[in-house]
Amino acid sequence: MQYSYKTMTTRLNELSLWMKVTIILAALAIVRIGSNIPLPFVNREYIQALLDVEGLGFLNAITGGSMLQMSFFALSVSPYITASIIIQLMTVVSPTLDEMRKDGKTGMDKYKKITQATGVALALLQAAGMAIGLGSQGLLTPYNPVTVLGATLIWTAGGVFIIFLGEFLDKLELGSGISMILFCNIVASIPSDIRSIYEVFTVSGPAVVQATKIIAFALIILGVIAACVVCSGTLKQLPVVQTRKLTGSAKSTFPIPLMTCSVMPVIFAGSIMSMPILIAQFVPTLQSGVAGHIIRTMNTSAWFDPAMPLYSVGAIVYALLTTAFTYFYLEIGFNATEIAENLKKSGAVIPGLRPGKPTEERIRNISTRVALLGNTIMTGIILFMYCVCSVSGLGTLSIAGTSCFICVNVVLEEKKKIESNLSLRMKKARTFLLAGNRIAV
Structure with missing residues (x-):
């Protein structure tokens, strides 16, 4: 497994620049498609009112509108960003984490794995929180154990997919994969902004x-x-x-x-x-x-x-x-x-x-x-x-x-x-x- 992983990384690095750019664009296209497929049992009017009135527009922006759609990628990069903030804060109080971050490539790889694992856990918590907490207030229609479980699993899977897609894009060595996805999400919100301005x-x-x-x-x-x-x-x-x-x-x-x-x-x-x-x-x-x-x-x-x-x-x-x-x-x-x-x-x-x-x-x-x-x-x-x-x-x-x-x-x-x-x-x-x-x- 380790040999296959290293082989894949090496082959990705050997690709031409145009092939790397093509792969990145294809990955971002997948993100945008998944961000525009809403769950069938989500009340979009409720989430629209929530984002408009409660000042959570930036959250919708960094998810590229998928939060408004309550789509497969509703969580998008937010679990990973939150995890990164938490782990960086922890380096101040945890000498082990701080030394790991400074310990060359091996230590940095371990540090990234901890961040990813934290992101996965947060994706599950955020998905369950939205499905249970907001679902009971009108987000899910109907609100029952089946829709709660379904929404939790789908949103968690979407968040985990984004985390590991970002890691895959990192291997192309053309920048941070999560940053690319975040950039794509923000740019995808520009047409909506232009419409609002008009x-x-x-x-x-x-x-x-x-x-x-x-x-x-x-x-x-x-x-x-x-x-x-x-x-x-x-x-x-x-x-x-x-x-x-x-x-x-x-x-x-x-x-x-x-x-x-x-x-x-x-x-x-x-x-x-x-x-x-x-x-x-x-x-x-x-x-x-x-x-x-x-x-x-x-x-x-x-x-x-x-x-x-x-x-x-x-x-x-x-x-x-x-x-x-x-x-x-x-x-x-x-x-x-x-x-x-x-x-x-x-x-x-x-x-x-x-x-x-x-x-x-x-x-x-x-x-x-x-x-x-x-x-x-x-x-x-x-x-x-x-x-x-x-x-x-x-x-x-x-x-x-x-x-x-x-x-x-x-x-x-x-x-x-x-x-x-x-x-x-x-x-x-x-x-x-x-x-x-x-x-x-």
Whole structure:
């Protein structure tokens, strides 16, 4: 079994770039087909009202509308994303997990297996929770043991399939499989967003005014996309000097990305903010009174509403959470101690500082400032889009805010992987040509 597994991985790596892209597109097509086949005993009107009113539009966006369809892939990537967050948080309190993550390819493979197993368990829990909790409130028609069991098994199987499809796509070495599926899901929601924009901006007024509103909003979206691209590509260059005798003294730089923590802080914060909303669906008493108002502040579609400005307090809570998670995730994704140690091993030093603790402190201070600046800009852009959507009456759009940053990051990562793949193949081709071999490109 191990031999077959390694053979499959090797053969996938040897495929041409176009064959890899074809396989990826075919896999994503399967995901989209499965996301649009609803279960026959699901009440779509109930889930539509739930997603519209309760501020769970982002959840529907990352599932590519399959949550609205309550299809075979209703859970989509959400169990795996949640599992990844949980396991990453656990590395802080579990030295075993932390060492496993750092222990080369073997340790990383074990770490991924634990994440996948956690994702499978969460898929079962989420599927059962939806089937039992929401099913009793009108999601399943009829609501009986057969429909509950059927929905639980189908949704669990769909979630597990997505997890292992993502692992399969990882083996093509053109980027993260789960990220590709997530990107595909978000892009699949764009037509629905365009329809919403058209309906809201053409409901009244002269044609010229309607066209002006649509063009203005399109320019805002393009501006946000451009800002996301700039933020994702901005680097802080930290000067270092190579001091080993073998290489001589040479100046170079060590890059610190503006988006040091990527989109993880906003995903963490978004997950925390949506949790009370989800719990309230299983406990109807939380939907009224003081508890109802508190939960309403967690609803992104209620923020920046001029009629109810108090609910905008949730935006402040969201910003504070992203800042807190930036501090937290920085130690996981950009560990200053590890970086200082690696620089020391490679013979690189920061001018004016000794290797070890002084270098570590300088890297930590600079990376913290850069990460906080990046998070502030990213959170500001996301809240700006929430404000624009709320004031214009659009509610929550899939292409706004967090989704935009996710898509830009995935596209840039895929671009790097494809360029690397092409460069490697060109080097191999030149090697064979120099050896006097004729090859077919």
